[in-house]
Amino acid sequence: MSDKKTLLAVSGGIDSMCMAEIFVRRYPCECLAVAHCNFRLRGEESDGDEELVRLWAEEHGVRFHVRTFDTREYAADHGVSIEMAARELRYRWFAELCTSEGYDEVAVAHNANDNAETLMLNLLRGSGIKGLTGMSPVSDIPYSEGASAKLIRPLLDMTRKQIEGFALANRIRYRNDSTNFSSEYKRNMLRNEAFPIFERINPSFIRTINREMGYLSEAEEIVSDYCQKEIAAISADALSRHPEGRSDVRISYDDLLSRKHWRYLLYHILEPYGFNSSTLASMENLLSSDRTISGKRFEADDYVVLTERGGFRIARKIAGPAGNDIMPVRGAGTYHFNGMAFKVEVLDWTADMPLKQPEGTLVLDAERLKFPFVLRGWRDGDWLVPLGMRGKKKVSDLFADLKYDSLMKTSAVMIADVQTEGMAESGHIAGVAGVRIDDRYKVRPSTHSVVRITILR
Numbered sequence: 296m297s298d299k300k301t302l303l304a305v306s307g308g309i310d311s312m313c314m315a316e317i318f319v320r321r322y323p324c325e326c327l328a329v330a331h332c333n334f335r336l337r338g339e340e341s342d343g344d345e346e347l348v349r350l351w352a353e354e355h356g357v358r359f360h361v362r363t364f365d366t367r368e369y370a371a372d373h374g375v376s377i378e379m380a381a382r383e384l385r386y387r388w389f390a391e392l393c394t395s396e397g398y399d400e401v402a403v404a405h406n407a408n409d410n411a412e413t414l415m416l417n418l419l420r421g422s423g424i425k426g427l428t429g430m431s432p433v434s435d436i437p438y439s440e441g442a443s444a445k446l447i448r449p450l451l452d453m454t455r456k457q458i459e460g461f462a463l464a465n466r467i468r469y470r471n472d473s474t475n476f477s478s479e480y481k482r483n484m485l486r487n488e489a490f491p492i493f494e495r496i497n498p499s500f501i502r503t504i505n506r507e508m509g510y511l512s513e514a515e516e517i518v519s520d521y522c523q524k525e526i527a528a529i530s531a532d533a534l535s536r537h538p539e540g541r542s543d544v545r546i547s548y549d550d551l552l553s554r555k556h557w558r559y560l561l562y563h564i565l566e567p568y569g570f571n572s573s574t575l576a577s578m579e580n581l582l583s584s585d586r587t588i589s590g591k592r593f594e595a596d597d598y599v600v601l602t603e604r605g606g607f608r609i610a611r612k613i614a615g616p617a618g619n620d621i622m623p624v625r626g627a628g629t630y631h632f633n634g635m636a637f638k639v640e641v642l643d644w645t646a647d648m649p650l651k652q653p654e655g656t657l658v659l660d661a662e663r664l665k666f667p668f669v670l671r672g673w674r675d676g677d678w679l680v681p682l683g684m685r686g687k688k689k690v691s692d693l694f695a696d697l698k699y700d701s702l703m704k705t706s707a708v709m710i711a712d713v714q715t716e717g718m719a720e721s722g723h724i725a726g727v728a729g730v731r732i733d734d735r736y737k738v739r740p741s742t743h744s745v746v747r748i749t750i751l752r
Contacts (some may be wrong), residue, residue: 298326299399301447302360304349304385305329305346310467312351312406313458314450319355328358328394330401332385334366336377337473344470351468357480362388378480386437393436393444405430406449408455411504412485423562424515454501522563525554537686544609547742552582568609571597578607590695592701601700610702612627621668621711629751632670632709637728638752644742646747655729655750657710659736664746669711673704676722679733697730710748712736715721 303318315605319631329350345361352359354521376457389401401656410429417426436446450458462469492692493500529550553558560573561582574593578600581588593600594612601608622632630637641661642648652658677690694704708728726732729750738745 298343300397301327301388302396302398302401302444303327303329303349303426304389305331305355305403306472307331307470308404308472308475309462309467309469310406310455310458312347312467313461313465314354314402314404315351316465316467317449317461319549324356328360328392328396328398329693330360332361332381332388332391334380334384335363335383338367340470340473344472346485347349347468347470353381356618357451383438386439389446390436390439390442390444393439393442393673398444400445400447401436402447402449404450406450406453406455406458407505408486408490410451410508411490411501412482414483414504414508415489416481416584419430423566423634424511424518425566428512429505429513471544472617518559518561521556522560525556525560526564527561529554545606546609547606548582548588549605557582565600565609568598570600571595571600574600599702601702603700610704620671620725624669624670625743626668630670633672633706635706635708635728637670637708638747638751640747640749642745642747644738644745647743650738652747653749656724657729657748658738659725659732659748660738660742661744662742663711663736663744664712665714667713668725670708670728671711673707673709673727674722677709677724677732678722679724680724680735681728682732682737684734687723690724693727693731 300626301322303311303315305315315329327347329352331345333345333581335341348361349361364384366377366380366384368651369375370377373380373383379409392398392399397694414427414429423549430451432445432448432451436442436444453461461467474480475483476487478487489676497634498502529546544564551560554560558579561578565575567580567609570593574595580591581602588602589604591602597612599610599612601610609670619708622630624630624639625640627639628706630639650658673690673694675691678687679690680687681693690707690709694707696705699707710726710728710732712725725736726748728748
């Protein structure tokens with residue numbers, strides 16, 4: 296650590312003040328810096344914490360960074376708890392400081408008690424074996440979005456009683472957070488109400504729990520290795536490419552259910568995508584029942600599971616265009632719409648140019664489809680005359696022929712011609728991007744140039 300630049304996350308509480316003191320005694324001050332977050336949650340108390348940390352940094356000749364956050368406003372705007380808002384704000388800022396100032400690592404004062412509290416919280420909300428392995432001494436910085444600096448926890452082997460003893464012996468100045476004595480937050484409830492009972496049962500329970508987390512961590516590595524090997528053999532159709540350009544994960548029912556530990560494999564597959572324990576239980580019940588499996592939908596924040604014939608599919612959600620949202624296409628170029636990128640080209644038509652294009656590419660007569668045209672989402676009532684046919688067909692019927700599910704319908708993009716009076720409003724479209732064109736826009740012997748539309752992703 297001596298050859299690294301370390302950013303110390305110091306709140307002013309006993310844990311972080313002791314950590315700062317340990318570091319400044321061991322390493323040159325020019326290798327250290329302090330970062331303090333003022334979350335504006337406790338008025339004058341918060342300002343007092345900031346002042347203490349500032350004075351400590353000045354006394355020891357350590358560079359001081361401070362940022363004030365409107366934590367309540369952030370929580371309301373993002374729909375998260377105060378605890379989660381504070382977590383996101385501080386770690387994003389730490390990552391920014393590491394990138395802008397060249398720090399190699401961020402030291403936080405998590406200790407053995409914090410580790411035990413985290414295990415209990417994970418156990419109570421359901422997290423699988425991984426959530427019972429506790430904090431790692433070294434990990435990536437949360438919300439860092441690719442920052443190379445690491446998060447370190449140098450006090451993870453110290454109990455809070457040991458830290459209190461160090462503070463007393465070395466006359467460390469620190470401030471008590473008054474909210475720590477309230478059981479309003481779940482972590483404080485465990486710390487103030489549950490842990491004293493555990494300590495009466497086993498005075499060394501913090502040490503015991505931390506030792507067991509070490510064993511669980513090793514067990515989790517063994518289980519993870521097993522699951523990875525089993526999952527790799529489950530289905531040949533993983534990462535199947537769809538016309539819309541999405542890469543979805545497909546899992547075969549037969550392959551999954553033939554595995555001895557299929558229930559845990561299902562958890563291991565779905566947990567990284569954010570599916571909670573109740574969703575997993577519902578899927579387990581469905582797969583082990585005699586009910587019809589296909590046609591069901593299970594949702595997480597960013598992903599959806601769709602059950603189909605023979606297997607289920609995990610796909611990232613794509614929010615369809617709202618209301619009349621459209622993307623005007625005014626000329627050749629690259630356009631981004633509805634989670635996809637489109638390349639639009641205008642090309643001279645020659646006899647040797649193939650009509651059959653690669654998957655995801657449509658060619659339309661440029662004399663028929665003129666700029667500007669628009670890209671938009673599917674609307675009820677959209678129709679076209681499919682290439683080579685005479686009668687009109689509803690796009691909804693085309694979706695049925697293509698066996699589109701609700702997610703694929705939402706992500707489908709219509710090509711609408713606004714040059715022909717009333718066409719966009721009437722629902723008569725020029726094509727479905729990457730799938731089919733209307734017959735009136737096909738290439739003819741008289742065609743001189745074409746518009747080529749390609750889905751890039």
